[in-house]
Amino acid sequence: MRNSPRLLALVTAGSLGVSLAACGSGDAGTDEAAGGPIAVKATDSSCEVAKTSVDAGTSVFAITNGGNKVTEFYVYAAGDRVMAEVENIAPGLSRNLHVELPAGTYETACKPGMIGKGIRGPLTVSGSAAPLTDDAALLAATASYSRYVKSQTTALEERTAEFVAAVKAGDIPKAKALFPISRTYWERIEPVAEIFGDLDPRIDGREEVTEEGMTFGGFHRIEKDLWVAGDVSKSGPIADQLMADIKEIVQKANAEKLSPLQLANGAKALLDEVASGKITGEEDRYSHTDLWDFNANIEGSKAAIAALRPVLEERDPELVKTLDAQFANVDATLGKHRAGDGWKLHNQLTQADLKELSDAINALAEPISQVAAVVAKKA
Amino acid sequence: MVALSRRSALALAGAGVAGSAALVACKSSKPDPVTDAVAFTGEHQAGIVTPAQDRLHFVAFDVITKDRDRLVQLLKDWTAAAARMTQGRDAGEIGAVAGIPEAPPDDTGEAIGLPAAALTLTIGFGPSLFRRFGLGARQPAALAPLPKFTGDTLDASLCDGDIAIQACANDPQVAVHAIRNLARIGMGVVSVRWSQLGFGRTSSTSTGQATPRNLFGFKDGTRNLKAEEPDLLREHLWVQPGDGPDWMTGGSYLVTRKIRMLVETWDRSPLAEQEMIIGRTKGIGAPVGMADEFDDVDFTSVGADGEPLLAPVAHVRLAHPDTNNGARMLRRGYNFVDGSDGLGRLNAGLFFIAYQRDPRTAFIPVQRSLSGRDELNEYIRHVSSALFACPPGLSGPSDFWGKALFEYE
The missing domain is CATH 2.60.40.420 (Cupredoxins -  blue copper proteins)
Structure with missing residues (x-):
């Protein structure tokens, strides 16, 4: 999580007052396609x-x-x-x-x-x-991203349930394996989750941001129990609370109407997450599984930009080319640290590796910071 | 939009006057007393013989792109931003606060309301750059990497670099603002390798300036090359036609050395020992046995004990042109204190900067002379070293940093 979770919320009230309803484009599950599935x-x-x-x-x-x-x-x-x-x-x-x-x-x-x-x-x-009109293209962008959020929240709820079950069953190896996987779905859409002020710190808060009188809970508390204490016998209530919080945020995220500007700022916010939390190894300091989160943040950022793509193609094709090239560069740089179906641990990376990743993120984040202005621009 | 300086724009806005402040381009590299700005274009780059400003932010970059066109475009973008900032304007065309609310500003804003503060931005290219982008044949022989010197304790992460930019200004915030914005513009093409802040100039580069002191408390750079000595500058500072590739003619070679000073042990040594080690008096800075700072160094006189008055290992003797085949450099170093070192000591010293026509006949022989024998070595550690080729000045608006280097054929 970041320290200023209200960034997106602020933008909601911003200058682009386009409120968008998810326009039932196929996820309702009731359409019948000609010729069967x-x-x-x-x-x-x-x-x-x-x-x-x-x-x-x-x-x-x-x-x-x-x-x-x-x-x-x-x-x-x-x-x-x-x-x-x-x-x-x-x-x-x-x-x-x-x-x-x-x-x-x-x-x-x-x-x-x-x-x-x-x-x-x-x-x-x-x-x-x-061809879509300009406003219709913006509507389509938010509808497309809403579909993405829904797919991610569904998986988030399912995978967190498996993680919580493993914790409660005391199955430490299984819980450790599921920890970075369930977080993947969280990290992909974290800027959406951050709209809901209290829930984000409860789910994803780090120990030092736990306020006085509040229990250190959520993913990172269980991470500490798993990796540092090696004992989850008392983690059941924490895991139950995590599950309840996830259910609540999934419901809220699915109901949230996002603006195109939120997509643009969300794409940038995810890279800021990488730059400030993952490169440094702060996020998953006990498990060192930061590269799972890193990759998920990039995927989430890419999804938000992809949803906006038709609009950006129309308004600033050069920027789209730059973003494509820089996303590819980040993927290639991060790809050097794959290990099987997962990733190397943060503490297995050298300072030179981290510098290279940081350079790649900076090279992408600067052009991404220009997207909001392109989206806000009246056609 | 009219090219208002940061300060005049505010003043005008405050007075509610809709007017335009025209900036007078001055040919001299001295700050214009009215605008406080140093001319950005000219025969030589500003920031070399320009009267040494009080503050420094120096940065060395690695080039991380493989795309030559992107690098050239960055050099153009940098030149445009540098031209604006040295005249007291924002880094970008729009400015820190004039853009649309949804976009990040194209200037970071911390210099709003500050004057140009005699900001100079000086660029140099390191030997490592010439291994790429088809530049191999353009590397001057004088730009060979520096040799290792006796006693060097260099930290590789603080050494070298493909491109260096020296920002000097009379206001530290103006210097930092310039480097920060140039680094930002460069993201994706270059990456900051190391950077250094300096807070007090340790040399004077003009006869109009008093000689300042380094953190050992001694005057430094008394015999420096000065802006008012054109014949000496031609001979020792500026690369002359025929010295090497044409793109460097009118330029100069820059050596930087970060020299940690062990000030705590130095401060415990007796005054007489300090003066013996340096070879000058601590007060007025006169050479040993002489009366005035600018008196010639006396190498030969012997004291009552039969020993030379000027110790064989005195810093002024070993560094003196007479000891080094007449080698001279233009020094414009800065004191630094990078906080403390965790052992209760200040992480302090001298960020040595020297410009010269050819390091092979200037810095290298002088440093060889010093590194082996200088008594001062007991109190200093060289932790960073770099060499850069600084091309001549820009001819006008169509010229850009590195144009003659990159745009040949």
Whole structure:
């Protein structure tokens, strides 16, 4: 968490008074697609999508995970803008994904192990598609990001429940393994969570920000119990409270109407999180799993920018090119520190490694800080 | 938008006058008494013979991009920002507070209301830069990395760098503001490798300035090259035609050394010993046996005990041009105190800065002479070392830092 959780809240009241309703574009789960669901067979090494061309309108994908790793399924527009996604599909499970797609060229992707670019395939959507008006493009951006938030909060709740269960069962190895994974979904959307003042510090507060009379709880208290004390026998109530807080914030986040300016500032805020908390190793000081959070912050920032992409493409294509190049640079730099399906620990990185990551974040954060002005600009 | 200085813009706003303050470009590198600004363009870069200002912020950058065009664009952007800031204006075209509320300001704002404060920004290119961007053939022979000297205790993270910028000003906040904004503009292309603040000039570069003192309490740079000595500057300071590649003609080579002074032990040594080690009196700074600061050093007189009056290991003897084949440099170093060192001692010393026509006949022989024998070595540690080639001054608005170096063919 950051020290000034109200940043986004302030922006809500800012100059761009566009209040947006989530415009039911496919996540309601009630649309019926012509021709029935498109089967997706996902394994640890393949992603077979039954159709690679569909008509414009709502499509339904039925994803079955036949592999041994938890997987995810995405439909991407240009620039990896997420049109729809389903997270956290456990081995053996099936999930449906509803997505409304205008005519255009897309990609599908399965992500076994939930990492990397995933196994990609082309998807062509044919039909008539009128270009969006400027305001409609902004509306579409917030709707797209709302879908992203919803997918993340769903997975956050599920994975936190597994983490909490492991803690309460006293299964320390399992809880340790689940800690950085459940946090991934949190870190991707943390600027949204920070809108709700008290909840963020309760869920993600570090020991030194615990105010007098308040119990040190949340993720980092359990982290300390797991890694420092090696004893979670008394952590049950803390874990229960974490679960209750997560449920509350998920509900609030899903109901929140975000403005395009909040997306822009959220993308920047996530990089600030990396620069001030993850590079330094402050965030996960007991487990040193900071690079999971680092990667999740970048993914969340990318998702917010991707949602705004059509607007940015129209208004400042040079900025989009710069952002693409700098996101790619951050990914490549961070990618050097992969370890299996996860990441090296923060304390395994050298000072030179951290400097290189810091330089990459700075190179991205400066152009990202220009996005809000482009979004605010009247067309 | 009219080019108002930070201070005049505020004054005008305060008085409610809608007018324009035209800045007079002055050809001299001395601060204009009215605007307090030093001309940014000229035959040589400002910040070398410019009367030494009181404050320093020096920065060395690593170039982190592989894209030559991005680096050249940064040099252009830097030049534009430096031209503005040295004239007392904001770093960006919009300014610290004139932009739209949703955008981060293009100037960081801490210099609002401050004068130009004689700010100079001086750029130099380090040997490591020439290993990249196809610059290999353009590296002057004089820009070979410095050799290791006896007793060096260098910290690699504080040494060298691809590009250096020296900011000098009479107000510390103006100097820091300049470096901070240049570093920000450079993000993604360069990364700060090391930087150093200095608070008190230790040399005078003009006959109009009194000789200041270093943290040992002694006058430093009495025999410095001065702006009023054009013949000596040609001979010892400015790179002359034929010395090396044309892009450096009119430029100068910059050596920096961060020299930690063990002031606590120095302060416990007797006055006579201090004066013996330096070779000058502590009060007026006269050479041993002489009456006035600017009297010539007497190398030969012998005392009643038969020993030379000026010790064989005295700092002035070892550093003197007569001892080093006439080697001379223009020094414009600064005192520093970087807090304390955790052992109850001040982390203090001299950030040595010297400009010269060729380090191979100036800094290198002088430092060889000093590093082996100087008694002062007992009280100092060299912790940082760097060498940069500082090109000549900018010819006008279409010129930019490094243009002659990068835009050849």
